[in-house]
Structures are given as C-alpha cells and as structure tokens.
Amino acid sequence: MESIQAKQGLVGPNDPIQRTQLPYVTGTSVVALKYKDGILMAADMGGSYGSTIRYKSVERIKPIGKHSLLGASGEISDFQELLRNLDELILYDNMWDDGNSLGPKELHSYLTRVMYNRRNKFDPLWNSLVLGGVKNGQKYLGMVSMIGVNFEDSHVATGFGNHLARPILRDEWHENLSYEDGVKLLEKCMRVLLYRDRSAVNKLQIAKITEEGTTISQPYALKTFWGFTAFQNPTAGAEGSW
Amino acid sequence: MFRNQYDTDVTTWSPAGRLFQVEYAMEAVKQGSAAIGLRSKTHVVLGCVNKANSELSSHQKKIFKVDDHIGVAIAGLTADGRVLSRYMRSECINYSYTYESPLPVGRLVVQLADKAQVCTQRSWKRPYGVGLLVAGLDEKGAHLYYNCPSGNYFEYQAFAIGSRSQAAKTYLERRFENFSESTREDLIKDALMAIRETLQGETLKSSICTVAVVGAGEPFHILDQETVQKLIDSFEIAGTEEGPAAAPDSAAEGGSAAEGGAASEQGAPAGEGVAPMDI
Numbered sequence A: 001m002e003s004i005q006a007k008q009g010l011v012g013p014n015d016p017i018q019r020t021q022l023p024y025v026t027g028t029s030v031v032a033l034k035y036k037d038g039i040l041m042a043a044d045m046g047g048s049y050g051s052t053i054r055y056k057s058v059e060r061i062k063p064i065g066k067h068s069l070l071g072a073s074g075e076i077s078d079f080q081e082l083l084r085n086l087d088e089l090i091l092y093d094n095m096w097d098d099g100n101s102l103g104p105k106e107l108h109s110y111l112t113r114v115m116y117n118r119r120n121k122f123d124p125l126w127n128s129l130v131l132g133g134v135k136n137g138q139k140y141l142g143m144v145s146m147i148g149v150n151f152e153d154s155h156v157a158t159g160f161g162n163h164l165a166r167p168i169l170r171d172e173w174h175e176n177l178s179y180e181d182g183v184k185l186l187e188k189c190m191r192v193l194l195y196r197d198r199s200a201v202n203k204l205q206i207a208k209i210t211e212e213g214t215t216i217s218q219p220y221a222l223k224t225f226w227g228f229t230a231f232q233n234p235t236a237g238a239e240g241s242w
Numbered sequence B: 001m002f003r004n005q006y007d008t009d010v011t012t013w014s015p016a017g018r019l020f021q022v023e024y025a026m027e028a029v030k031q032g033s034a035a036i037g038l039r040s041k042t043h044v045v046l047g048c049v050n051k052a053n054s055e056l057s058s059h060q061k062k063i064f065k066v067d068d069h070i071g072v073a074i075a076g077l078t079a080d081g082r083v084l085s086r087y088m089r090s091e092c093i094n095y096s097y098t099y100e101s102p103l104p105v106g107r108l109v110v111q112l113a114d115k116a117q118v119c120t121q122r123s124w125k126r127p128y129g130v131g132l133l134v135a136g137l138d139e140k141g142a143h144l145y146y147n148c149p150s151g152n153y154f155e156y157q158a159f160a161i162g163s164r165s166q167a168a169k170t171y172l173e174r175r176f177e178n179f180s181e182s183t184r185e186d187l188i189k190d191a192l193m194a195i196r197e198t199l200q201g202e203t204l205k206s207s208i209c210t211v212a213v214v215g216a217g218e219p220f221h222i223l224d225q226e227t228v229q230k231l232i233d234s235f236e237i238a239g240t241e242e243g244p245a246a247a248p249d250s251a252a253e254g255g256s257a258a259e260g261g262a263a264s265e266q267g268a269p270a271g272e273g274v275a276p277m278d279i
Helices: A002-007 A076-095 A104-120 A158-174 A179-196 B020-031 B078-099 B105-118 B164-180 B186-197 B227-235 B257-261
Strands: A025-027 A030-034 A038-044 A047-049 A054-055 A061-064 A069-073 A129-134 A137-143 A151-152 A153-157 A204-210 A215-218 B035-039 B043-049 B063-067 B070-076 B129-138 B141-147 B154-155 B160-161 B208-216 B217-222
Touching: A002 B043, A025 A038, A030 A129, A030 A158, A030 A179, A038 A061, A038 A069, A038 A129, A038 A137, A038 A179, A047 B141, A047 B227, A061 A076, A061 A204, A061 A215, A069 A104, A069 A204, A076 A104, A076 A129, A104 A129, A104 A137, A104 A151, A104 A153, A129 A204, A137 B160, A137 B227, A151 B129, A153 A158, A158 A179, A179 A204, A215 B129, B020 B070, B020 B129, B020 B227, B035 B070, B035 B164, B035 B186, B043 B070, B043 B141, B043 B186, B063 B129, B063 B208, B063 B217, B070 B078, B070 B208, B078 B129, B078 B217, B105 B129, B105 B141, B129 B160, B141 B160, B141 B208, B160 B164, B160 B186, B164 B186, B164 B257, B186 B208, B186 B227, B208 B227
Parallel strands: none
Antiparallel strands: A025 A047, A025 A069, A030 A038, A030 A153, A038 A204, A047 A054, A061 A069, A069 A129, A129 A137, A137 A151, A204 A215, B035 B043, B035 B160, B043 B208, B063 B070, B070 B129, B129 B141, B141 B154, B208 B217
16 A cells, blocks of 8 residues: 555655655756747757667657747656646646636746645656746746756756856847847857767757747757867877877 | 425426526525626726614625735625635635736636536535626736626626616616726726615715725725725715716816715615625
C-alpha cells in the first residue's frame, strides 16, 4: 500500500522519505528575449543521456494556447508531462467558449504553482521553464525553475545559458530590437553555448511569438569556426601531452 | 401559487413537468427588497433598497464585493446570499492565486449556477432562496448577470429583482437602449431613478438605498452615503412627484437639497411588504 502510494508520487506522512529524482534524458539551455513585436526563443534539439548526446531531434519549444510559447531545459519526460497537463488546461479554457483566454501571465503563474507544489512534495519536475508570449499588445517573458523560483524579465536563459548567454544579453539587448537583430543576438548566444557547453548540439530552432501568432523555425545549424592557430599544433606549449 | 401534492420535495416532478420547490424558491426572491443593476460598455452599477426592520436596527447588507472586478447584489434570503457571496469570493481568490489574474465574471456565474442546480436535484437539499445580480468585468468588457435559484443565469443590460421591481423594470425598459453608451454618472443616475421607482412615492434618501459601481479602471466599491445623497440632490430625484417619464436634467442645479438632505435619518417604516425572511 505504501509503496503504491509512493510510486504514484504521493508522499504520505508515514512514508519513507523519497530521494529527489535523477534526471535521465535532459535538454540544455533555452535562451529568450523580448523584441519589438514579441518574444524570440531559441533552444537546440539535443536530448542528452548523461554524457551521451542520445537524441538529436527533440523539440524543446512548444506553443501553448493562442498566446504563449513554452521552452524547457532539464528532464524531457517531465517536460512532456507538463505539456500534457497544459494541454488539458488549455482545452478546458477553450471549452468555456466565452472570449476569455489564458494569457502568458496566467500560464506563468500556473506553472509556478505546479513547480512549487511538486517541490514541496519532494517530487520535482526537473525542468527550468521559459514562458513567453504576447496578449493584447503586452509582451511577457518569464522563467520558472524546478524549485518554483520565478521571475519576469526582458531576456532570460536557463542552464548554461545563465552563465554564458546572459552577460551577452545584458550588454547587447535593448528595447525594440528588430526581428533580424533579435535573431542575430540569439544566434550569438547560441554559438557561444555551442562552443562551450558540451551538451549542446548544432541543430537549433528559433521560435517567434507575436500578436499574430507563433512560428517555430525549421531546425538549422549555426556556422562555426575552428581554424584557430592554437588548434593547429595543440601540444606546442606542452611537449608530451596529447 | 396553490399548494398541491407535488410540492413536498424538490425531487418530485409535477405532472405538468414543474418542480414546485424551485418555483417557490423563486417566490422568495420576489419577496425580498428590491435590487437593480444596469451596465454600459465600461461600467456596471448595482443598487438596492435597504429596509431595516425597526428604527433601532441597522439594515441588511445586500451588496457584496466579491473581488476588485466583481460585485453582487442579492434579493431574497439574505443568509443564503451571504453564503453564496463567500463561495464567490473564495473562487475568485483561488483563481487569482493560481493565475495572478482576475476570474472572468462569466465563468464565475456559470460556477454559481451549477452550484444552484445541484440543490435542485438532491432530496436532502433545498434550493437557495436568493437571486443574485452579479456585476463584473472580463476581457470583453462589463457584464451584468442574474442568477436564479433554479440554476439558470441570464445576461442583462439592466434588470431588477425583488419586491416592486416591476416598476423599476418598466423604467429601465424604456431607457436600456441608451445604457451602452452612457457615462458613469448617467448610469448611476438611472440606477437611483430606478430605485426610486420601487419606493412608490416614498422619498429617496441615501439612508434607505445603497449604490455600488464597478468599471474599467475602477475597482468595485460601494458609494458612501454622503456621495449618494449628493448625487440624489444634484440629480433632483429625491421624491418629487414628477412622473418617471420626465427626462431629468443632468445639470447640477443644487435645487431642492433641503428636502433630500434634511429629512430624518430614520428611514421608511418597517414591514412594508418585506417578508420576515429578508431581515
């Protein structure tokens, strides 16, 4: 009885303490920013199984309802669980058929509640989520972590992106970026991540959401440059090493 | 309404396909003191007549704030109304907590109607004996709904419930086509005029009525007595015997302030067609 309860993710008062989960198949950084017409979000398509890059066509950005995009890093199966949950939420929202709809702010708040409640049960959804959208001309971009920390900002990043992308965004982001400049800025961040994050793969999607709707680009690769002289003769300064 | 053998409990149909207990519950609404509501594109005004059962007591609270963007006026068993208001407040605050956004009034009204319907289909329950005029905002603008004890709800441009509400309804029917474009002030004036209609000649004073407003950018709030009295005075609608068809001037002429303001604060004699349950 106890073990069945524990398996279903419910922790009763007398149950043995459950360890936090270990993530198995994970996605790496998501980077997003506000631009003139809406939100731009980028994520690569890799699903790592530990140190192996096991899956290379994982879509980590999905549209939610009419007004929002959700990007996730972390455990892919938890992301899929969230998508199922949100699908039902949006379905019920649409069933009211009353001209009201859940916007990005509402979804962000809802996700915060979900993540925080799971964390309190010691059964977290192992994701860092980026929620961006536009509703009635208002742009919204927010983040929720696996422990329920949430905030709103003009540019966000998860995982390694926090360390590598955000400094770039802090320097180079400004209000009313054009679409082209926004994409260039995101690609700059993704390129740095590609060079420096070992779980990154060179196959990414950039998603755009505006008042008109959502577009998620086809997967494409960034141009990289490896012709540095230091790579020609790597052991020049350290004879005997490899 | 005649007493008959099919009205003992709510789960018994009559041969004519009626649920008498539900209909009797709607009678209770008709016995309560009047409540009116009217809306424009951007604002909704609720008003009600307050009758205290004696000069010594305070009057019943009939208008409740449910959230910053929703308020309700009740007629009928005020105890039932209080309980339902608490339910509505609870639903609003829970929604706000999860979504950090106001609950669209249309959805609250459906939840309320479903709750009322349950009581019409359980042998161990009775229908709520209160009619609710729900005023609120959502993405599409301002709305006014009426929730019945039967579990039905309707959206209205303007409506009146409770005793002598027919007089108010007649007044509103004549003017409702203009309400959409009304200014906030005109809407309140029409509300006060409608309330006056239900008083059947009695002087309209702020001590015997309550007015509340909600609008885009204006949270739901009940106007205080002083403000209401000033409005009554400035609109000159205190209790002159001019017929309701006379188009009132909205120009604030001061005028018969003496008649309205100086009148005694004791309010109307009690027991005037007010059912005991309403007190």
